[in-house]
Amino acid sequence: DTGVSQDPRHKITKRGQNVTFRCDPISEHNRLYWYRQTLGQGPEFLTYFQNEAQLEKSRLLSDRFSAERPKGSFSTLEIQRTEQGDSAMYLCASRPGTTPQETQYFGPGTRLLVL
């Protein structure tokens, strides 16, 4: 069990640029989640996948945000035309199945700074 990994760990970009983050969940975990965490706050849910299907995306912050999980394994989160307000930690989590009592396992996060 290598845990959830995220890449890159840190990203600095200029306003208006596009960025893409990658998440590799624990092997054979069907569910994958994306959260955003701003300073002094708890993680805020963005979207999640069941295998390759994106089951909830209404919580994505704007249409500049999109996520994919093309083969049901790794996932990417893209932010287009970044704004300074997008600066935050982006966390990925995975869980084995679909029952609500299962633990979500979190990656180390990608910290984004938009200048």
Next chain:
Amino acid sequence: AQSVTQLGSHVSVSEGALVLLRCNYSSSVPPYLFWYVQYPNQGLQLLLKYTTGATLVKGINGFEAEFKKSETSFHLTKPSAHMSDAAEYFCAVSPLNTGNQFYFGTGTSLTVIP
């Protein structure tokens, strides 16, 4: 909608003293309850969780939490604080009827004074 309240955004205790971090949830149906710890520049690590059964749950690093339905609470405790306990602690709920996202509190930053 679910909400989670963590009273006290900052808590300071002396090394060896009792740690008490508070968490209350708002739901007519008790959800599943989790405590996570986050060290600087790291992701969240599960401390413990309550799903069913015994309401006193023991976790890693000597932490425990008690689910009290009548008080809609799930407070986290540790009898004796250690310097390595200094971190951010998050309470989270997972609603029974969705099994989807977690709802997190705003976190409590624990400082341990030597």
